[in-house]
Amino acid sequence: MASIAFIGLGTMGLPMAVNLVRAGHDVAGFNRSPGKTAAFAEQGGTAADSARDAVRGAEVVITMLPDSPDVEAIADDVLTADGALWIDMSTIAPTTARAVAERGRAAGVRVVDAPVSGGEQGAIDGTLSIMVGGAAADVEAARPVLDVLGTTIVHVGPAGGGQTVKTANQLIVAGTIGLVAEALTLLRAQGVDLEPAVEVLSGGLAGSTVLNRKAPAMRNHDFTPSFRVDLHHKDLGIVLGSARDAGVPLPLSATVAQLMAAARAQGHGDLDHSALVLVIEQLAGLNQD
Amino acid sequence: MASIAFIGLGTMGLPMAVNLVRAGHDVAGFNRSPGKTAAFAEQGGTAADSARDAVRGAEVVITMLPDSPDVEAIADDVLTADGALWIDMSTIAPTTARAVAERGRAAGVRVVDAPVSGGEQGAIDGTLSIMVGGAAADVEAARPVLDVLGTTIVHVGPAGGGQTVKTANQLIVAGTIGLVAEALTLLRAQGVDLEPAVEVLSGGLAGSTVLNRKAPAMRNHDFTPSFRVDLHHKDLGIVLGSARDAGVPLPLSATVAQLMAAARAQGHGDLDHSALVLVIEQLAGLNQD
Amino acid sequence: MASIAFIGLGTMGLPMAVNLVRAGHDVAGFNRSPGKTAAFAEQGGTAADSARDAVRGAEVVITMLPDSPDVEAIADDVLTADGALWIDMSTIAPTTARAVAERGRAAGVRVVDAPVSGGEQGAIDGTLSIMVGGAAADVEAARPVLDVLGTTIVHVGPAGGGQTVKTANQLIVAGTIGLVAEALTLLRAQGVDLEPAVEVLSGGLAGSTVLNRKAPAMRNHDFTPSFRVDLHHKDLGIVLGSARDAGVPLPLSATVAQLMAAARAQGHGDLDHSALVLVIEQLAGLNQD
Amino acid sequence: MASIAFIGLGTMGLPMAVNLVRAGHDVAGFNRSPGKTAAFAEQGGTAADSARDAVRGAEVVITMLPDSPDVEAIADDVLTADGALWIDMSTIAPTTARAVAERGRAAGVRVVDAPVSGGEQGAIDGTLSIMVGGAAADVEAARPVLDVLGTTIVHVGPAGGGQTVKTANQLIVAGTIGLVAEALTLLRAQGVDLEPAVEVLSGGLAGSTVLNRKAPAMRNHDFTPSFRVDLHHKDLGIVLGSARDAGVPLPLSATVAQLMAAARAQGHGDLDHSALVLVIEQLAGLNQD
Known part of the structure; x- marks a missing residue:
């Protein structure tokens, strides 16, 4: 079992750290707001007083x-x-991520970037998908720990590669939400019954995880957050910045980023990202009472 | 068994008509180009000399x-x-579709609109998804015939409803192809290995039928047509025209329609619609030799 | 002086027809709604009972x-x-326009297409800009009549050419309104004083007739119509349809067409097209009380 | 006459600094690449060995x-x-700009932001347009110096205001170039003669400084740089970042930013920004030989 420092015990981090404790690891946790650190201690972790305190002697951070x-x-x-x-x-x-890995090399710390998808539920259940960038040996060294946190752990390339795949993930997810929002609004405006429509759409080439998981919530305007508009807006900033660096124009992603920005500007930042449908409906003059 | 007239024996129509013959129906087929009608006769159908000839005495057209x-x-x-x-x-x-249904009412002909998804393979295998608009009784009357052609037959609303859901299908499919094209190009430009990246993307909220079926072809630039750019371009014209009629602005769909138009203008009209990735790659200055 | 039939006595047509009367021409006017025809007669024109009646014996229609x-x-x-x-x-x-010109050739009627810009005021003042397509000799034959209606009369190409240039005009105008709307909203959200900002913008490469004429109205939300949202929405449908026919993708025009459609869907169809700024402001969460 | 330090003697900075020398000011110039500093000394300025050296004793930096x-x-x-x-x-x-002004307050240095438009020619001729943000008294103190450099000097708001108006300028200019590029490509694809078309477009609501100055170069593919694609690409990054900060979605600007990124990715970074037309032409399948 490893000696692990875990820094950042928020909505995602806390259940992940707890899963590591339950798997038998020795985990020192730290969060800037002390209440979170205390909550971690209550669930079996060790409370650290500072980040530096947490990492002292850790094999894995x-x-x-x-x-x-x-x-x-x-x-x-x-x-x-x-x-x-x-x-x-x-x-x-x-x-x-690449700059941090570079600094790690100079300081004698091996670094891998391992962003996740799967949301809060995946963090609690230990079923995250984890996209990992870094040197092959370092990724192998990380795998036993990552296996506790997720079910799909894929080494996608050198340092920064995990984050790059995460940008691809976030652009596809936001864009697909946008497309489903446009489709549902078009159907709704023409009086089509959305439930059978979504059923038949799901069965063909239009099928997607977003359509399966988010279309019912969009239909019912139930935007209990699984991933918030504010966070997706932040991530789309990373997507477009990274595309600029890489010299890749992204016409669809740039457009959906404006729609997500509108969702936020219109006060929906704390809702689930599927609330993007509210922006499309408003463009169409619906829901204006 | 019914007496059926089948008009339009193209890539999709011919195997569909043949399936009806094999199911025991009495099918008179007609196509404007006589070679297609002859091909149908060779596979057990009855060749009609004209559309009017085909429909004479038919219970179903x-x-x-x-x-x-x-x-x-x-x-x-x-x-x-x-x-x-x-x-x-x-x-x-x-x-x-609605205008034709209206004319049918005046002429004593019941009309349902029943566009399909599933492509040529689905037509051959009799596994199409069929979205049906029309009066409930007429849709029920059509069902035994449709059951021969497809596995998912869903009544989505009144006359025109099937076509409306088909527009929703075509906008989602084109848009998702565009998003996957943007994602793969972004990954490729940054040296990420596409195969593991697609694997991890597929497992989460970014997963879609397009990602599963089209990403490998996009990676390998294998654009053997399952559904051609030219046809999807035509369908996106219908999508945007219908959205205009319905008063629904579609920012993402309008943008992907321009990309599909570019694929066609650049000479890729006969390739599979996944060739949209060539437009994104060209925007990024790739493949210019 | 010519014997002229003038069909279509609306907001634009009536003052144009009146100008022709004042210039000494013999003008028979017709409009589907008889009130308009009567109004024309009150201003010196001849009221025709039908289009066919109006054109009988006319040298120019x-x-x-x-x-x-x-x-x-x-x-x-x-x-x-x-x-x-x-x-x-x-x-x-x-x-x-091209199809009509073709029919004209068969029927022994010379046809030129001569759409205008300049709005109702230009129609009243006889200061329209007129973009003319057709055979050179026919355009020359039309020129004495057009000189009464406008100050800039330019022969731009063969039949349909005038309409093509008009599509270019309408896409540039709508797009520039959209850009100025985005710029003003960005400035407003950051507390910049709009009047000096517009002054300095006007003096450089950002200067345009739209900025000069429409920015004050956008600032003050004074949308007294000079050209209505509904009409510009119609014209953008022509722009995009024509671009489809010509195989030219138009990413910016397609986007602004969605914004204009939103202005209409949100109930601003009867306002001046500069009301597009309301759509941008709403995307930004402004004016929501 | 003032004692002035001028840091940054590039394409714009050098002629501006020389104009200040000619106006009788005492100007110490510095540039990271020493050749530029020497060039300034040859034209009457004082060469400084470092930025710190240049600012020592300066009344104005x-x-x-x-x-x-x-x-x-x-x-x-x-x-x-x-x-x-x-x-x-x-x-x-x-x-x-705001952060720097804040630091200036702490350090006892008054700061105004005063970005310019007008290009290299405007810098040489001393005819720049200058948009100034800062405290009114500081702007007044800067005015005598700015009057040497430009003909339009407008105080638009507090610190950062000048840069905000510059973002508005850059989004309008890029967008208008994009619209004119779309319009010209649409006309060209349909065989319309571009010269009379531009003439008639210029006279109406579609008229703009971009149309006047850039359309001839776009027609002739003469992209001698007055403002380079690379620089406009950089500026559009600032525009979109600033819009994110301000919570203002910009659908048209985000789209034109992708087109400018494409111009750069396709190798046109050193051409004039009007080379954006090459991207539109390539989307339309033109110029592919």
Whole structure:
């Protein structure tokens, strides 16, 4: 069993850290807001007083933080853990992931980027999909720990590769939500019964996980968050920034990013990302009472 | 067993008509180009000399034609079949479908619109998905015949409803192809290995039938047509025209329609619609040698 | 002085026909709604009982009608005027204009397409810009009459050419309104004083007639119509249809067409097209009280 | 006459600094690449060995640098000039401009942001348009110096306001180039003579400075740079980033940013931004030999 530091005990991080404890690992947890650290201690983890305290003596450091600047800000502390393996599971810019890996090489810390998909439920159930970038040996070293957290762990390329695949994931998901929103609004405006329509759409080439999981909620305007508009808006900023760096124009993704920005600007930031349908409905002059 | 007239023996129509023959129906087939009619006769059907000849005495008339004007042009002939049930399985504008149904009511011919998805393979295998619009009794009357042709037959609403759901299908499929094309191009430009990337994307919320079926072909630039760019371009014209009629703005669909138009303008009209990836790659300055 | 039939006495047509009367021409006017015909008679014109009545004996027939189907519907009547010159000043699809010119050739009626820009004020003042398609000799024959109606009369190409240039005009105008709407909303959201901002923008490469004429109205939400959203929406349908026929993808125009459709769907169809800014403001969550 | 430090002697900065010398000011110039500093000395300026050297004792510091990080990097040096007025004329992110102004307040250096439009020719001729953000008193203090460099100097708001108006300028200019590119390509594909078409378009609501200045170059594919694709691409990154910060979705600007990114990715980065027309032509399958 490994000695693990886990930094970032939010909606995703806390259940992930708890799963590692349950798997028998020795996990020191830290979160900037102390209440979260205490909650982790209540579930069997060790509370650390600071990030630096958490990483002291750790064989593996896991970070699960909101955005690129957060990971950059914690790097000085993590890189004191000479000889450790740093698994950054945050969703951040690929360029930041590559820069952090570079700094790790200089500091004697091996770094892999391992962002996830699967949401809060996947974090609780230990069924996340994990896309991993880094040197093959480091990814293998990380695998026993990642196996506790997810069911699909795929090594996709060198440092930053995990984040790059995550950008691809986030653009496809946002875009598919947008397409389903357009389709449902078009059907609704013409008086088609949405339930059988979605059934027949699902069976053919139009079928998707988004259609299966999100269309009912879109129909009923039930936007209990599984992944919030605000977070997807942040991620689409990473997508477009990364595409700029890579010199790849993305006409559809750029358009859906504006729609997600509209969802946020219209006050839906805390709703599930499927609330994008509200933007399409408003463009169509529906729901204006 | 029913006496059926089948008009339009093209890539889709011919195997569908043959399946009806094999199911024991008495099928008179007609196609404007006589070679197709002869091919149908060779496979057990009855060759008709004209559309009017085909529909004479038919209980059921099925049409499978390229576009709205073709259906409008054949209507005079079909509507001579007093008392018949006309199942139009072409993909045409919902407004045309509603107009034809209206004319049918005046002429004593019941009309249902029943466009399909599933492609040539689905037509051959009798596994099409069929979205049906019309009066409930007429749809029930059509069902025994449709059961021969497809495995999913869903009544989605009144006349024109089938075509409306087909527009929703075509916009989602084109858009998803576009999103997957953007994602793969972004990954490729950054040196990520596409095979494991697609594997991990498929397992989460980014998963779709398009990703499963089309991503390998996009990776290998194998564009053997299952559904051609030219046809999808035509259908996106119907989608946007129908959205105009319905007063529904479709920002993503309008953008992907431009990309599909570009695929056609660049000479890829006869390739599979997954060749949309060539447009994205060209925007990114790839494949320019 | 010429004997002229003028069909279509709407907001644009009536003042144009009156200008021709004042210039000394002998003008028989007709409009489907008889009140308009009577109004024309009050201003010195001759009231015709029907289109066919109006064109009888006319040397020149001018039509100023809402849309392509209206021109197609009137063609049978106009083409009875053997030997006449038909100047169609409606904004219609270039394909329709070409088809009508073709029919004219068969019927012995010379046809030029001569759509206008300049709006109601330009029609009243006789200062329209007129873009003319047709054979050079026919355009020269039309010029004395057109000189009464406008100040810029340009022969741009063969039959349909005038309509094609009009599509270019309408896409640039709609797009520029959209860009100015985005710019003003971005400035407003950041608390910049719009008046000096517009002043400095006007002086450089961002300057345009739209910025000069429409920005003040957009700032003050004064949408007294000079050209209505509904009409521009119709015209953008022609633009995109024509681009489809010509095989030219138009990513920006297709996007602005969705925004104009949203303006209409949201109930702004009777406002000036500069009301497009309301759509952008709503996307940004402004004006929601 | 003022004692001025001028940092950044590139294509724009050098002629601006020379104009200040000619107006009688005492100007110490510095550029990272020493050749540029020497060129300035040859034209009457004083060569400084470093930025810190240049600003020593200066009453006014002017910076004209490529991008936000360059301005951030020079700030430590400039802010040693206690009591000076810093006029940053670079085009950078409004947030960076605001942050720099904040740091200036702490350091006792007054800061105004004063980006320009008008291009290299405007810099040489001293006819730039200058959009100025900052405190009214500081803007007034800067005016005598700015009057040497430009003919239109407008105070548009508080710190960052100048940069915000510059983002509005850059989005309108890029978008208008895109619209004119779409219009010309549509006309060209239909065989319309572009010269009379542009003439008639210019006279009406479609008229713009872009149409006047860039359409001839687009027609002739003469892309001698007045403002390069690479720079406009950079600026559109600032536009979209600033819109994200401000919560304003920009559907048209986001689309044109993809087209500009395509121009760059396709190897046109060093051409004039009007080379955007090459992207539209390529989408339409033109120029592929």
